[in-house]
Amino acid sequence: MKYTFNNILGNFILDEKFKIVDTKDKKKLEEVPKGKISLVLANFKDKKYYSEFYEKNLKLTKKGIKASISEDLLINQAIANIYELDKINNILIKRLREWVGLYLPEFEHSMSNQEKFVELIIENDKQELLKLIKLKESDCMGADLDESHLKEIRLLAKEIKELQALRKKHENYLEKVMVKYCPNLLELAGITIGAKLIELGRTLKHLAMLPASTVQLLGAEKALFRHLKTGSRSPKHGIIINHPLVQKAGRKDKGKAARMLADKLSLCARLDFFKGEFKAKEYRKILEEKLNIKV
């Protein structure tokens, strides 16, 4: 009677005393009975297997780690960087505004659109900017700075524009990854909200497993725990507050819109994870009709 035994080192043939004979045998082999496993394992206490075990194990672990890098991790990195770029953009624009305020306070004050502000600073000199806000130079309260100072300010403005361009590129990249990986979520949630939902849920798999009510509150953990701890009002929406369907809903309907949207987003995540059909457009239409909002 001979037995067969498999482990990461390969396939072994054992004799009736459960010693390794390590030959191929064409006869039908039986599996080792459960009670005798310890006898089999005793074979592998032999030192000659130690380094072999170590190496095979390492290889398998490395392979496991390699395989664990999924779209989820890539999406998480990109969306996290988009959020960081947004914060950085705010910091640097604040600095730019202060700096410009030294020589053109009236222009700084009158231009509230951030992107346009940066653009105009890069492309115009002081005279042209004064013309834009219809102000005579003699009326301007700003200092007369010479070109060496203005150059430095323009360098900062250019850098801000570059960072905004990088953010845009990250978005395009995310869209390309998501259109394959989670087309439904992408279609209904949009790029940044969709990616942020995956980041908040850690993986698409985990997001798909969450109840819709949790999806509704992802990103509002702070308010939720405050609610649980102090009894303050419970949050009605997390990150999905930024979705146009919630944004455009009337003040009283925001909670309802968030709940219905989270419901469908949850379905989207499940469809995407289980490689289901593309239904997001349908869902959007249903939501638009029920909420009477056109986005």
Add this chain to the structure above:
Amino acid sequence: MKYTFNNILGNFILDEKFKIVDTKDKKKLEEVPKGKISLVLANFKDKKYYSEFYEKNLKLTKKGIKASISEDLLINQAIANIYELDKINNILIKRLREWVGLYLPEFEHSMSNQEKFVELIIENDKQELLKLIKLKESDCMGADLDESHLKEIRLLAKEIKELQALRKKHENYLEKVMVKYCPNLLELAGITIGAKLIELGRTLKHLAMLPASTVQLLGAEKALFRHLKTGSRSPKHGIIINHPLVQKAGRKDKGKAARMLADKLSLCARLDFFKGEFKAKEYRKILEEKLNIKV
């Protein structure tokens, strides 16, 4: 008897009853006696002066604001932005390292020099990076990412390099401004510490008025107030801890080095504010000898 009276509207001639006659008179005119000022001012309650007053006042205020923009404010903006760029650089490099770690964890781990890390990521593909750390691709634990993912990571690395270049340009700019405005402080403190001292002191004038013991602690306000409030150990140095003379001093000598350096920095600020001689090189030599440190 006629009197003369000046205000921002111009020069007025008054008759003996203190009414404006507003003509030029070549006779010697007397100043209005103090007790009669209210009679003179009554003239200006006439509405015809109102808008004139308003406009002249506005013009003077604007002029005042314009004149208040000094090198101090420009230095403050530039050094504040350098500090922000440093923070941003740290945030983005951390992100880059995490992102690279997905496909080249071994490289990410082995390269501790930040600037070199960014440089190598920009200029090399995965194969070349693996060669640099002498690793076979099959041994690498990172995922096999295709070019579209790597491109995105490289874009971030390029942006980080741009930000580092902007920081360098800001430094050059500061040096140009400071070499004229505060050559002594620049020479002894260096660019970033010198500029930061002006920022912490708000202006060169104010910095020059501060006692050396305050200069020594500029930038350590938090530790100082903690000391005053809780009796914890008093701080021995603020921002000047980063100066090579303090850095290179032995652990026991740091306090002494900081005190002596602050002493001379304070003198430098005074020399610069009062347009005195250039003595910073001399001071540096004295400090080097006394502390037995060569920088």
